[in-house]
Amino acid sequence: MGDDRAANSSADAEQLAQRYRSLVEHAPDGICVHDGRRLVYVNPATVRLLAAHDAGELVGEPLTRFVHPRSIPAMLDRMSRLDTEGSASDRTxxxxxxxxxxxxxxxxxxxRTPWFDRLAYQVVIHDLTAQRAAEAGQRLAEQHFTTVVSQLEEGVVVIDRDGRIESANPAAVRIFGAGAHDGDLTGYTIGELPMELLDANAQPLAPSRHPIARTLATGETITGYVFGVDRADGQRRWLSGSSRLLNPDDPESSAVSSFADITEFRASRRQLEYQATHDSLTGLANRSLILSQLASALATSEDLPVSTVLFIDLDGFKAINDSLGHAIGDTVLQIVAQRLQRALRGDDLVGRLGGDEFLVLLSGATRRFDVDALVERLRATTAEPIVARGHRIEIKASIGVTALDSDDHRTPEAVLHDADLAMYRAKTTGQASGLRPNNTHAS
Incomplete structure (x- = not known):
């Protein structure tokens, strides 16, 4: 019975050894054994790693033949510390x-492991070539990315979960005007920078309400939002931005905000919008804007924001153009426009329809005698002599009046037509003339 157990034990040991040898022979990492001076065993992976044809080119050779001189001192030091069976070195x-x-x-x-009748050193060797290539590729990609980002005209800022800036490219520093931080914004929160955030309506915007805060809180990607910054140097810059997680698969990811400076574009667009709605000569609302405002007033179902429309025509203006020239005529129109604006309330709107014709929208409820008094004031201020390039010019205005009712169903063009008719009545009588929606009378 004892002999059987011994035989089984020996068979098990041989089977285990065979499995170990098979594992070593097929291992992807190099495995070798040396006695401190020479190699005594190498597996196939070691043969491939050291560019040998077979194990015979390596076994029996001095260990130092295969170690770079600069790595030998550290290797010998590690070997000296492995003085007991089973002791192992750190990964090196x-x-x-x-x-x-x-x-x-x-x-x-x-x-340190037994090898036949003595202790030897078994070494597992992991080739770092692929890893180093990947790391080099990653470094190159990061360097390329950093170079590209640093050259962008668009600002790019990475903000961590605590709201602190992890990195900012030069464009972001330039746009923020953050010179007080010597161009390094790292570690600061947006609230600590020498600037104030504004929303699209130029109202103060707390950093906690900025879209990038929502991106950090929810992971949501937000694009195309507009915000402003009031910088320490007094400049206001308008920015169009986007925010997204740096790594969408990581809920703890930092967020990246990119933004373009649209200050000049915004100013240009506002200028174009102004030019599209204002008369280039006088700066008053043009025909398009004033009729649009009138249409909005007529469309409201509540109290009318506009109560009365005045149509103003300058008497004899054509003679001024014909006798003194268009340059003086333009000066007269500019002065009349300024006088009309000064004579009206801030909520009233005055516009130039074209030529020497002006339209006034009186806001709020107005009483008839108040309108009559205003008409006389406008006629009086218009009649004050104008001195232009040495010429003393006196001009009068004919003013037609039409009132609006809360149930007024006229179109803006119809209201304009009625006010025009009232103006011609005034021109023939020398006084202001009024038209009501449902009846007509002269003032």
């Missing part, structure tokens, strides 16, 4: 010399 990087003269970076672990 070193440089090996291949038979073809090339070098290879590896990571090794050495274990």
């Amino acid at each position: 990087e070193m440089t090996l010399l291949r038979l073809d003269g090339e070098t290879v970076q590896v990571e090794t672990v050495s274990v």
Whole structure:
């Protein structure tokens, strides 16, 4: 019985040894054994790693033949510390010399292990070539990315979960005007920078309400929002931005905000909008804007925001153009426009329909005698002499009046037509003339 157990135990040990040998032979990492001076075993992976044709080119050779001189001192130091069976070194990087003269970076672990009748060193060798290539590729990509981002005209800022800036490209520093931080915004929150955030309506915007705060809180990508910054140097810059997580698959990811400076574009657009709605000569509302405002007033179902429309025509203006020239005529129109604006309330709107015709929209409820008094004031201020390029010019205005009712169903063009008719009545009588929606009378 005892002999059977011994035989079984020996068979089990041999089977285990065979499995170990098979594992070592097929391992992807190099495995070798040396006695401190020479190699005594190498597996196929080590043969490939050291560019040998077979194990015979390596076994029996001095260990130092395959180790780069700069790695030998550290290797010997590690070997001296492995003085007991089973002791192992830490993972260590070193440089090996291949038979073809090339070098290879590896990571090794050495274990003091029995080898036949003595202790030897078993070394597991992991080739770092692929890892180093990947790391080099990543560094190159990061360098390329950093170079590209640093050259962008668009600002790019990365903000961590605590709201602090992890990185900012030069364009962001330039746009923020953050010179007080010597161009390095890292570690600061937006609220600590020398600027104030504004929303699209130029109202103060708390950093906690900025879209990037929502991106950090919800992971949502937000694009196309407009915000402003009032900088320490007194400049206001308008920005169009987008915010997204740096790594959408990581809920703890930092967020990246990119933004373009649209200050000049916004100013240009506002200028174009102004030019599209205002008369270029006088700066008053043009025909399009004033009829649009009148249409909005007529469309409201509540109290009318406009109560009365005045149509103003300058008597004898054509004679001024014909006798004194259009330059003086333009000066007269500009002065009359300024006088009309000064004579009206801030909520009233005055516009130039074209030529010497002006239209006034009186806001709020107005009483008839108040309108009559206003008409007389406008006629009086218009009649004051105008001195233009040495010429003393006196001009009068004919003013037609039409009132609006809360149930007024006229179109803006119809209201304009009625006010025009009232103006011609005034021109023939020399006084202001009024038209009501449902009846007509002269003032």
